[in-house]
Amino acid sequence: MHAVLVMIAQRLALGGLTLFVVSVVIFGATELLPGDLASTLLGQAATPETVAALRRQLGLEDPAPVRYWNWLTGVLQGDFGTSLATRRPIADMLSARLGNTIFLALYAAAIAVPLSLCLGILAALWRNSIFDRVANAGALSAISFPEFFIAYILIFLLAQSGAFPSMVRLSPAMSFGDKLYVTFLPALTLTLVVTAHMMRMTRAAIINLMASPYIEMARLKGLSPLRIVLRHALPNALAPIINVIAINLAYLITGVVVVEVVFVYPGLGQLMVDSVSKRDIAVVQAIALIFASAYVLLNLTADVLSTLTNPRLMRRK
Amino acid sequence: MRYTKPQSGLTRRRLLQGATAATAAGLILPASYRAARAEPQQGGTFRIGLGHGNSTDSYDPGLIDNLYAQVFAAARHNQLIEVDSDGQLIGEIAESWESDDGQTWVFHIRQGVTFHSGKDVTVEDVIASLNHHRGDDATSAIKQFFDPVTEIRADGNSVVITLDAPNGDFAYLMSDYHLAIMPGTDGRIDPSSSDGCGPYVVENFEPGVEATLNRFPDYWKSHRGHFDRVEILAILDSAARLNALMTGQVDLIDQIDPATIDMLEARGVANILSIPGNAHYCFPMDSRASPFSDNNVRLALKYAIDRQQMVDTILGGHGAVSNDNPIGPANRYFYADMEEKTFDPDRARFHLREAGMDSLTVDLHVADAAFSGAVDAGSLFSETAAQAGITLNLIREPNDGYWDNVWMQKPFVASYWGGRAVEDHMFTTGYAAGASWNDSFWEHERFNELLVQARSEVNEDLRREMYQEMQRLVSFEGSVVIPMYNNYVMATATNVATPERVSANWNLDGFRCVERWWFT
Numbered sequence: 001m002h003a004v005l006v007m008i009a010q011r012l013a014l015g016g017l018t019l020f021v022v023s024v025v026i027f028g029a030t031e032l033l034p035g036d037l038a039s040t041l042l043g044q045a046a047t048p049e050t051v052a053a054l055r056r057q058l059g060l061e062d063p064a065p066v067r068y069w070n071w072l073t074g075v076l077q078g079d080f081g082t083s084l085a086t087r088r089p090i091a092d093m094l095s096a097r098l099g100n101t102i103f104l105a106l107y108a109a110a111i112a113v114p115l116s117l118c119l120g121i122l123a124a125l126w127r128n129s130i131f132d133r134v135a136n137a138g139a140l141s142a143i144s145f146p147e148f149f150i151a152y153i154l155i156f157l158l159a160q161s162g163a164f165p166s167m168v169r170l171s172p173a174m175s176f177g178d179k180l181y182v183t184f185l186p187a188l189t190l191t192l193v194v195t196a197h198m199m200r201m202t203r204a205a206i207i208n209l210m211a212s213p214y215i216e217m218a219r220l221k222g223l224s225p226l227r228i229v230l231r232h233a234l235p236n237a238l239a240p241i242i243n244v245i246a247i248n249l250a251y252l253i254t255g256v257v258v259v260e261v262v263f264v265y266p267g268l269g270q271l272m273v274d275s276v277s278k279r280d281i282a283v284v285q286a287i288a289l290i291f292a293s294a295y296v297l298l299n300l301t302a303d304v305l306s307t308l309t310n311p312r313l314m315r316r317k
Numbered sequence: 318m319r320y321t322k323p324q325s326g327l328t329r330r331r332l333l334q335g336a337t338a339a340t341a342a343g344l345i346l347p348a349s350y351r352a353a354r355a356e357p358q359q360g361g362t363f364r365i366g367l368g369h370g371n372s373t374d375s376y377d378p379g380l381i382d383n384l385y386a387q388v389f390a391a392a393r394h395n396q397l398i399e400v401d402s403d404g405q406l407i408g409e410i411a412e413s414w415e416s417d418d419g420q421t422w423v424f425h426i427r428q429g430v431t432f433h434s435g436k437d438v439t440v441e442d443v444i445a446s447l448n449h450h451r452g453d454d455a456t457s458a459i460k461q462f463f464d465p466v467t468e469i470r471a472d473g474n475s476v477v478i479t480l481d482a483p484n485g486d487f488a489y490l491m492s493d494y495h496l497a498i499m500p501g502t503d504g505r506i507d508p509s510s511s512d513g514c515g516p517y518v519v520e521n522f523e524p525g526v527e528a529t530l531n532r533f534p535d536y537w538k539s540h541r542g543h544f545d546r547v548e549i550l551a552i553l554d555s556a557a558r559l560n561a562l563m564t565g566q567v568d569l570i571d572q573i574d575p576a577t578i579d580m581l582e583a584r585g586v587a588n589i590l591s592i593p594g595n596a597h598y599c600f601p602m603d604s605r606a607s608p609f610s611d612n613n614v615r616l617a618l619k620y621a622i623d624r625q626q627m628v629d630t631i632l633g634g635h636g637a638v639s640n641d642n643p644i645g646p647a648n649r650y651f652y653a654d655m656e657e658k659t660f661d662p663d664r665a666r667f668h669l670r671e672a673g674m675d676s677l678t679v680d681l682h683v684a685d686a687a688f689s690g691a692v693d694a695g696s697l698f699s700e701t702a703a704q705a706g707i708t709l710n711l712i713r714e715p716n717d718g719y720w721d722n723v724w725m726q727k728p729f730v731a732s733y734w735g736g737r738a739v740e741d742h743m744f745t746t747g748y749a750a751g752a753s754w755n756d757s758f759w760e761h762e763r764f765n766e767l768l769v770q771a772r773s774e775v776n777e778d779l780r781r782e783m784y785q786e787m788q789r790l791v792s793f794e795g796s797v798v799i800p801m802y803n804n805y806v807m808a809t810a811t812n813v814a815t816p817e818r819v820s821a822n823w824n825l826d827g828f829r830c831v832e833r834w835w836f837t
Contacts, residue, residue, distance in 0.1 A: 039721050041415040047461060047753040054456040085373035086524055087509055093372075096523075155560055166560040167366075167552065167567075169527070261554045264561075274372040274525055277717055283372075 004307055008300065018046050022292040023072070023285055028288035030066050030281050037084050037279045071285060085280045093271070094286060100170060101267040104183055105252035108190035113245055116195045120202025120241075127207060139196035150187045151262040158185060167264045186263040190256060194248040201244040205237035210289050241304035246302035254291040357814070361836040363544040366558050366567035370551025370566035372525030377508035378497040379450055379457030384571060384824055387494050389528050389549055391828035394432075394497035394513035397424055397443065398488055400738050400827055402818040404647060406488055406659035410438060410498045410514065411476075419483030419773050424476045424491070425430065430537045432500050433511075433518045440471040445501025447476075449508065459495045461753060489739040494828060516542030516832045525551050543835035558616040564589055568810040571825060572689065575633025581808060588813070590806040591635045594821035595645030595736025595743075598631075600698070601756040604796035608679065612794055613672035620668065622698050623660035624800045630697065631690040635804040641792040643743050645736050645802050647821035650784035655792060665705035678708040679729055685758045686719035687731035688803070695731060726754050732756060736802075738822045740784045744768055746793060757796035763788045812837050
């Protein structure tokens with residue numbers, strides 16, 4: 001157990017360093033983009049005098065390192081600052097959208113993870129059967145279509161008849177059941193997008209083990225194929241499966257802007273895109289940190305879980 | 318691909334008439350709909366889905382820059398002056414106004430109007446609201462309107478504005494959508510406040526997502542603001558907007574892809590409104606840069622574009638041909654009889670020879686940020702220009718940063734104008750020497766002379782003549798190719814009623830759909 005704690009501590013320290021590097025890179029990249037907040041906010045109406053006045057008010061005249069330092073000291077004290085464009089506290093702007101994003105990610109994961117595990121295990125069990133082929137072909141075609149295309153197909157099939165709403169409007173007063181109902185289509189779209197990856201990895205990891213001598217032994221003992229897969233193969237195949245699930249969860253949090261646009265879902269992705277195009281650096285930085293943290297934490301969780309499931313890794317040293 | 322010239326019997330005027338008739342036909346509605354129109358009814362929640370709106374939008378009236386912000390502002394604010402459905406000025410917070418010499422303007426402030434917060438609208442509030450857009454520290458997009466203003470002062474219940482030179486159309490500028498009247502404290506308004514004296518009170522605003530508003534019970538206009546509640550949603554994806562309307566999740570959408578209009582009509586779940594206005598799409602050329610400094614080159618390009626085909630394919634017929642004229646058919650002094658320019662490769666070649674050239678190669682920078690379909694319009698232009706011996710290299714620019722790095726930076730680009738209710742407003746913003754949005758950097762002595770003269774001319778006929786000469790100058794010597802006026806195309810649920818006439822001044826009934834429309 002001690003080894004695991006040391007690993008967690010090391011990983012968290014490295015994660016902190018990663019976040020710092022990410023924030024520098026994002027800040028630098030946003031600086032490299034042409035134009036700044038003052039000129040993009042005014043758009044076609046930007047005259048040199050008006051831009052200069054707005055820049056003065058927003059404090060955009062300081063050199064980039066000074067602005068980065070001001071931002072960093074604020075964040076270290078837990079203050080994400082205010083959005084330059086809307087002058088609202090960033091923490092307020094993000095909290096609702098972050099909640100929405102995590103809700104959708106968990107919803108999609110709650111469908112996708114059990115579904116892909118079951119499909120993967122069954123496909124491994126009935127390898128090369130009709131079921132295996134159909135499940136593979138279905139999952140691969142779902143992942144091959146662009147997300148927005150799947151979304152439009154689902155809207156065409158399920159929303160135009162009135163069964164589900166095509167546009168997601170969330171309000172704090174909504175009951176949990178209503179929330180599940182109105183976000184069903186985006187969750188289903190995301191499920192179709194991520195299932196293939198997890199299912200194929202489950203299937204491959206189990207099949208890989210099926211050729212090992214201890215599985216052959218189990219088979220010679222006369223165990224049923226289901227028992228062999230569930231009790232003997234699956235526990236040893238968990239490490240790669242957990243890693244793939246973690247990557248897909250991170251994707252569900254960070255990469256769903258297209259689905260957000262099609263279903264008008266107020267998540268972090270849309271906010272990130274808007275903020276980048278308006279050069280609202282403080283908001284971009286905050287969201288980038290959230291996304292980077294999601295990757296760091298999910299990867300850490302995946303590593304800890306795979307270590308815990310593998311006694312050989314636990315007893316090393 | 319083969320292009321044919323428009324038939325010789327078809328004049329530009331007939332084209333315009335045809336377009337108007339076609340539009341009118343599109344607006345003919347079922348009898349029940351018409352009958353219901355007579356009596357506006359109170360009630361209902363009006364849900365609007367717009368293809369605009371950013372998470373960076375704010376309450377600041379000086380930074381309003383997209384249709385979402387404009388409609389949201391019209392729902393919560395009033396201005397001094399309103400442009401009615403016929404393009405005429407009517408008093409809003411200014412009950413009436415007058416000027417003897419066009420230089421000193423007196424606006425009489427309406428009494429008994431209150432803000433949502435309960436405070437009365439006073440002369441001081443009006444002055445604070447106007448001053449928000451004026452002065453060195455102002456960050457407003459219309460700062461330049463106030464450059465000629467030397468003084469704004471109170472006089473009893475009136476606001477007196479003094480200009481440095483006469484301008485007969487100054488009152489029109491006061492109808493600009495940025496000029497929201499808001500409560501002032503110590504001579505300043507709070508631009509982060511939602512308080513206004515308009516028809517609806519803001520309940521909640523989540524930038525880039527939705528705004529919800531409830532009817533203001535003390536609104537001073539008893540005949541306006543028919544909905545109990547208004548919800549304005551940002552739906553950026555055009556397919557998502559269409560779906561939302563068809564599945565009854567919203568009652569009004571804007572920016573309909575021309576390709577889908579017929580299908581939407583065929584389903585019978587929506588009414589299409591196609592309103593011709595002064596808005597136009599254009600290709601400005603930098604008149605200082607070679608080869609565009611030669612007017613013959615500019616004319617060659619103007620004859621090398623097939624305007625009718627642009628209207629048919631880029632606008633799907635929802636628009637009209639423009640004769641390189643930024644003044645539209647909805648303007649007072651529109652010059653309808655001006656000699657038309659048809660697609661004429663021979664004439665284009667003639668002008669090239671006049672410029673001493675056999676062939677011409679220029680780069681055209683486009684992005685859909687300029688207008689929806691700009692990239693297609695650019696390739697259509699380059700196809701027709703090729704027949705006149707002109708090679709147009711189409712350079713596709715990124716949407717992001719287009720207005721910073723391409724527009725007014727590269728010599729030949731795509732752009733658009735929302736159109737203006739008054740000629741002077743349009744010319745002063747986009748064509749006067751030194752104007753900050755003079756995107757062709759055009760300087761024409763006679764034009765600039767006329768522009769100043771016409772402002773103070775009181776004789777209506779002389780004034781018309783002056784504005785028509787200016788339109789001719791812009792069209793034949795100017796440096797902007799303006800192939801088409803684009804209609805405002807919107808779709809409503811079948812139970813939404815509009816007044817007999819929908820304003821051609823700006824989109825969505827001059828942004829006022831929220832206070833002028835109702836449910837049957």
